[in-house]
Amino acid sequence: MNTVFLNGDYIPADQAQVSVFDRGFLFGDSVYEVIPFYQGVGFRLDEHLQRLQYSLRAIQITADDDWNTILTHLVELNGGGNLSVYLQISRGNTGRRSHVYDAEMTPTVFACCNPIKDIYGSGPDAVSGVRAIVTEDLRWGRCDIKSTGLLPNILVMQQAKQAGAQDALMMRDGLLTEGASCNLMLVENGVIYTPKRGSEILGGTTRELILELAAKDGISMQEADIDYGRLLAADEVWVSSSTRAVVPVIEIDGQPVADGKKGPLWARMFELFTCYQNDLMNG
Known part of the structure; x- marks a missing residue:
């Protein structure tokens, strides 16, 4: 992907430059989205x-650009x-490193693209179940803010990789919150449960869509406390x-989830996702 957006301009990726004094670089004083x-x-x-x-x-941070037009x-x-x-x-750059910032700073805005697979077009057989580990959540207390300060997430993902998990x-x-870059759900007796939304988890857009699709299809779904044994x-x-x-999780800490295969309610939810995506694309 050769073209990026930086502070109002579309430029070749190898020409994009941000100051070393940008607060996003120095402090992780920035937020992001992946769309x-x-x-x-x-x-x-x-x-x-x-x-x-x-x-x-x-x-x-005040930034109210026409994001739809810019990103499209x-x-x-x-x-x-x-x-x-x-x-x-990011909050921007004042030409020096200081914990104190000027409320009138001009934000630094950056966007780039990466290729992705059409998950929905590939069908459920193309989706592989993943293996996961459970680890302590050492992130800050405002996980509802999509901050670029992702060092704890990086460390636990590396821990998962070293354990042969994805x-x-x-x-x-004592309670599950979410994954390193994902929300968590489980199924008990045909009911979907997901951790309660609060400052400890990010309000995932896909999580909210699952809630919507489940409700429309008559599938029961509840927010609930989930401990390790219940998981x-x-x-x-x-x-x-x-x-x-x-995505189905088929193994946790080396133990299979149920029979270790993709479950029937997951297959139904994937079907609902596919229909939703097709309706969106065909408008």
């Missing part, structure tokens, strides 16, 4: 942009099709994110 585009159309774009504004307000054009410049757009907004589920005060005893376990949709 999938299928056939050049943003998937849940409005919901992503609403969450972006929530994060910006939470850390008191960036996708077009990179050939359209199936791409994910990474959008990052994902890491995090636990705080291991579940009939099915899923993780969800914007670029991966809803």
Whole structure:
């Protein structure tokens, strides 16, 4: 992907430069979104942009550009099709390192594209179940803000990789919160359960879509406390994110989830996702 967006300009990626004094670089004083585009159309774009504004307000950055137009054009410049757009907004740069910032600073806005697979078009057989580990959630207390301060997430994902797993589920005060880059759900007796939304988890756009689709299809879904024992005893376990949709977890800490295969309710949810995506693309 050769073209990026930086502070109002579309430029070749190898020409993009940001000051070493930018607060996003120095302090992680920035927020971001990752938005999938299928056939050049943003998937849940409005919901992503609403969450972006929530994060910006939470850390008191003002940036109200026409994101829809900017990102759609960036996708077009990179050939359209199936791409994910990474959008990052930092507080900006004052030419020095200081914990104190000027409220009138001009934000640094950066966006780039990466190719993604059309999950929905490939069908359920193309989705592989993942193995996960459970680890302590050492992140800060405002995980509802989509901050670029992702060092704890990086460390637990590396821990998962070293354990031969593909994902890491995090636990705080004895309760599961979410994955390193995903939300968590489990199935018990045909009911979907997911950790309660609060400052400890990110309000995932795909998580919210699952809630909507489940309700429309008559599938019971509840927010609930989930401890380690309940997780291991579940009939099915899923993780969800914007670029991966809803993915079955087949093993946790070396123990199979139920029979270690993709479950029937996951297959139904994937079907609902596929219908939703087709309706969106065919408008």
